[in-house]
Amino acid sequence: MSAIGTETIEGFGPSGVTAQSTRDRLRAGSVGVLLAALASIPLVANDYWLNAVLIPFLIMSLTALGLNLLMGYAGQASLGSGGFMSVGAYATYNLLLRLPELPLPVSLLLGGIISGLVGVVAGLPSLRIKGFYLVASTLATQFLLEWLFNQYGWFSNYSTSSSISAPRLAFLGHDLSSPAGRYLLTLATVVVVTAVAARLVRSQTGRTWMAIRDMDTAASVIGIPVSAGKLKAFFVSSLVIGIAGALWAFAYLGTVDARSFNLDRSFQIMFAIIIGGMGSIRGNFLGAAFMIFLPIQLDHLGSGVFGGAVDPGQLENFQKALFGALIVWFLIKEPRGLAALLSRAWTQLVSRINR
Amino acid sequence: MSLWNQKRIVSKAIGLAALALSAAVGTSVSADEAKTQYFPLATFRVGAYASSGIPVWAGEIDYFRYINEVEGGINGIKLVWDECETNWEVEKGVECYERVKAGKNGSPVPIFLPHGDPISKALTEKSVADKIPLVTIAYGRTEAIDGRVFPYSFPVVFSFWSEASSAVNFIAEKVGGKDKLKGLKIATVYHDSPYGKETQVPLAHLAKTYGFEDIQIPVPHPGNEQSAQWAKIRQLKPDWVFLRGWGVMTPVAIKTAAKVGFPVDHIIGGIWSGSEEDVRPAGAVGKGYLAITPFPAGANFEIHQKLKKYILDKGLSDLKDPKSFGSVYYNSGVDEAIVAVEAIRTAQAHFGVRPINGEEAQWGLEHLDLSEKRLAEIGATGLQQPLKLSAKDHEGGGAGKVLQWDGEKWNVVSNGWVKSDRDLLLPLIYERAAAYAREKGITPRDATN
Numbered sequence: 131m132s133a134i135g136t137e138t139i140e141g142f143g144p145s146g147v148t149a150q151s152t153r154d155r156l157r158a159g160s161v162g163v164l165l166a167a168l169a170s171i172p173l174v175a176n177d178y179w180l181n182a183v184l185i186p187f188l189i190m191s192l193t194a195l196g197l198n199l200l201m202g203y204a205g206q207a208s209l210g211s212g213g214f215m216s217v218g219a220y221a222t223y224n225l226l227l228r229l230p231e232l233p234l235p236v237s238l239l240l241g242g243i244i245s246g247l248v249g250v251v252a253g254l255p256s257l258r259i260k261g262f263y264l265v266a267s268t269l270a271t272q273f274l275l276e277w278l279f280n281q282y283g284w285f286s287n288y289s290t291s292s293s294i295s296a297p298r299l300a301f302l303g304h305d306l307s308s309p310a311g312r313y314l315l316t317l318a319t320v321v322v323v324t325a326v327a328a329r330l331v332r333s334q335t336g337r338t339w340m341a342i343r344d345m346d347t348a349a350s351v352i353g354i355p356v357s358a359g360k361l362k363a364f365f366v367s368s369l370v371i372g373i374a375g376a377l378w379a380f381a382y383l384g385t386v387d388a389r390s391f392n393l394d395r396s397f398q399i400m401f402a403i404i405i406g407g408m409g410s411i412r413g414n415f416l417g418a419a420f421m422i423f424l425p426i427q428l429d430h431l432g433s434g435v436f437g438g439a440v441d442p443g444q445l446e447n448f449q450k451a452l453f454g455a456l457i458v459w460f461l462i463k464e465p466r467g468l469a470a471l472l473s474r475a476w477t478q479l480v481s482r483i484n485r
Numbered sequence: 486m487s488l489w490n491q492k493r494i495v496s497k498a499i500g501l502a503a504l505a506l507s508a509a510v511g512t513s514v515s516a517d518e519a520k521t522q523y524f525p526l527a528t529f530r531v532g533a534y535a536s537s538g539i540p541v542w543a544g545e546i547d548y549f550r551y552i553n554e555v556e557g558g559i560n561g562i563k564l565v566w567d568e569c570e571t572n573w574e575v576e577k578g579v580e581c582y583e584r585v586k587a588g589k590n591g592s593p594v595p596i597f598l599p600h601g602d603p604i605s606k607a608l609t610e611k612s613v614a615d616k617i618p619l620v621t622i623a624y625g626r627t628e629a630i631d632g633r634v635f636p637y638s639f640p641v642v643f644s645f646w647s648e649a650s651s652a653v654n655f656i657a658e659k660v661g662g663k664d665k666l667k668g669l670k671i672a673t674v675y676h677d678s679p680y681g682k683e684t685q686v687p688l689a690h691l692a693k694t695y696g697f698e699d700i701q702i703p704v705p706h707p708g709n710e711q712s713a714q715w716a717k718i719r720q721l722k723p724d725w726v727f728l729r730g731w732g733v734m735t736p737v738a739i740k741t742a743a744k745v746g747f748p749v750d751h752i753i754g755g756i757w758s759g760s761e762e763d764v765r766p767a768g769a770v771g772k773g774y775l776a777i778t779p780f781p782a783g784a785n786f787e788i789h790q791k792l793k794k795y796i797l798d799k800g801l802s803d804l805k806d807p808k809s810f811g812s813v814y815y816n817s818g819v820d821e822a823i824v825a826v827e828a829i830r831t832a833q834a835h836f837g838v839r840p841i842n843g844e845e846a847q848w849g850l851e852h853l854d855l856s857e858k859r860l861a862e863i864g865a866t867g868l869q870q871p872l873k874l875s876a877k878d879h880e881g882g883g884a885g886k887v888l889q890w891d892g893e894k895w896n897v898v899s900n901g902w903v904k905s906d907r908d909l910l911l912p913l914i915y916e917r918a919a920a921y922a923r924e925k926g927i928t929p930r931d932a933t934n
Binding site: 293 | 530535569570572575576582583584587603606607610615677678679682925
């Protein structure tokens with residue numbers, strides 16, 4: 131992507147180094163302010179904002195990040211995200227249940243790693259096939275995983291309804307089951323994973339992925355390990371999505387079964403990164419915000435303005451149509467997603483100020 | 486400034502903004518609304534299951550309107566409600582719950598009806614923290630019958646376990662006694678989902694107790710192709726088929742059964758395979774099909790006469806298609822509304838005639854006693870079974886009626902309410918609730934208060 135390209139070049143020039151360091155400091159400062167603001171949200175927000183808006187938004191951003199690493203950076207399309215979320219959720223559940231002495235973050239990470247390993251297996255076909263064919267094979271993974279967790283009671287500890295619900299969420303003696311606790315758990319996880327992912331895509335690994343994405347034949351000709359790169363992308367992506375799945379189950383909903391991670395979820399995640407921007411870290415958050423906030427806002431607006439006056443069913447259908455129209459409109463405005471739209475707007479603003 | 490104050494200010498600011506918006510479009514908030522009882526409705530008027538949802542809200546809203554218009558509210562406290570669309574999706578359901586849980590214009594939420602099995606599960610713990618009872622009629626977690634472990638979950642009237650047991654008892658009624666069950670083959674054709682599998686444990690237990698053969702045949706979602714399953718039925722030749730479907734699966738099952746020649750009057754549909762919407766698409770071959778339900782169809786109950794006179798004929802009904810008046814789903818809405826209204830009434834008798842909050846409604850539900858006498862006063866004799874709840878028993882009834890489709894409408898063919906073997910199953914349910922409590926670190930509540 132162009133932004134990454136310029137950064138590399140800037141990094142070489144002597145003047146570029148100072149500009150880069152000022153910018154880095156500025157960026158670090160603004161990130162710090164943003165984090166402080168996000169961490170203090172529970173002081174002011176009510177349960178509705180935490181439980182119904184912010185927690186799902188953060189987790190959706192994390193799943194989008196996971197898929198974006200695979201699809202946006204490494205160019206491997208996947209419809210198995212819902213399945214990997216369920217692996218993360220069920221794995222973490224079993225770790226929490228069967229190894230209660232493990233601290234929560236370790237269980238989350240191990241759950242993610244298990245999901246990552248499943249992802250590597252699911253990614254094996256990518257060594258031979260690509261594009262739509264790969265989508266079809268990941269689709270098979272999605273259905274297989276959904277079936278697996280529904281079929282075998284062991285995964286859900288033989289619960290009557292094959293559903294899993296989190297044993298007590300606690301870390302270092304703090305009970306995290308309140309809305310604020312669950313929000314902070316989610317926020318901390320998202321921040322750590324995003325920071326690691328942002329480093330990763332700028333590292334050797336990230337460059338390998340982008341080379342594979344842009345042209346895998348060329349990449350292999352210049353000696354880039356294509357197969358290892360693809361499998362690594364599947365591993366990291368599924369790991370992130372797995373952690374997100376565990377959070378979705380335990381920090382957001384509380385009780386889930388395999389249906390919570392069905393094909394619709396996979397599509398939702400894919401739409402989030404397409405709308406947000408493929409190959410962009412920021413785009414994941416923008417895309418997730420679009421998918422989570424917008425329908426809720428439309429609903430509030432709809433019931434606030436027309437509530438009672440219009441048939442509720444018709445109103446709901448209208449909101450759905452409007453949401454769809456907005457997706458189409460944004461993609462026509464900027465096919466590369468909201469992240470590109472935002473950076474374009476920013477550049478225009480800066481150049482207007484400079485003029 | 487204390488944290489609490491900050492929260493108040495922010496929520497006030499949000500409230501003011503909302504108020505400004507509503508004022509801008511001309512709706513005014515009347516001053517006496519604190520004397521009304523808020524009752525939020527989580528609906529699904531769009532999405533895959535909308536066709537079954539729409540008549541349910543109609544039944545519910547019509548009964549609420551009847552209470553408001555004819556009886557002047559519950560002891561004078563009128564009901565106000567608004568709708569929040571869930572699409573039957575769990576995330577939207579959670580959003581709706583969080584949106585409404587704080588009440589409206591000072592009137593608290595007494596009861597929340599999740600209207601969706603996954604939604605009710607996701608809200609299990611949240612509802613305990615917020616002290617808002619969830620009433621789930623004929624769905625939801627079966628082990629929540631144990632109110633000592635699940636204080637705010639109320640799977641009232643008819644759980645899936647009771648459904649399975651009543652179906653077996655109806656078969657016993659047909660073959661001439663429970664001792665005749667021995668040696669029979671009963672095949673359960675079920676929607677392969679957590680919901681569909683929920684009856685496996687009780688059926689296995691009943692099979693062991695009565696000596697019938699329990700055959701389980703899954704149908705993958707959505708179930709629009711069932712040749713393989715019914716070929717297996719043809720080969721195994723069960724005496725009865727218990728059909729636990731959902732959505733399109735039911736009519737396809739009836740049609741496929743007809744194709745392989747299995748007698749339709751030996752198929753007993755479960756609660757969610759027993760509505761007009763389930764059997765009509767099957768066409769003529771559906772004639773004779775049976776279904777067990779806690780919501781008997783029919784428009785001749787006394788309450789229906791009143792609803793017709795005061796609500797439908799006055800154009801106040803929420804019903805779009807008048808043909809659905811008295812349908813299974815419409816009646817399920819009426820049933821649900823009756824339970825909710827009576828629980829609020831019970832709570833009012835104890836806490837005073839005023840809007841009731843969730844904690845008080847929980848008390849009301851646990852002391853709810855819908856006796857034959859009370860049902861007769863409401864006009865719901867035959868429509869709703871007698872119901873007595875307690876902290877140890879959040880189900881109460883546990884009986885269903887068996888209906889038969891005559892090609893036009895449903896007729897009751899069972900001998901009144903077919904009771905389930907609750908004495909046999911309750912110990913198993915309590916065991917499961919105790920296991921859940923252990924897993925979650927819950928100390929069961931003392932049931933004596």
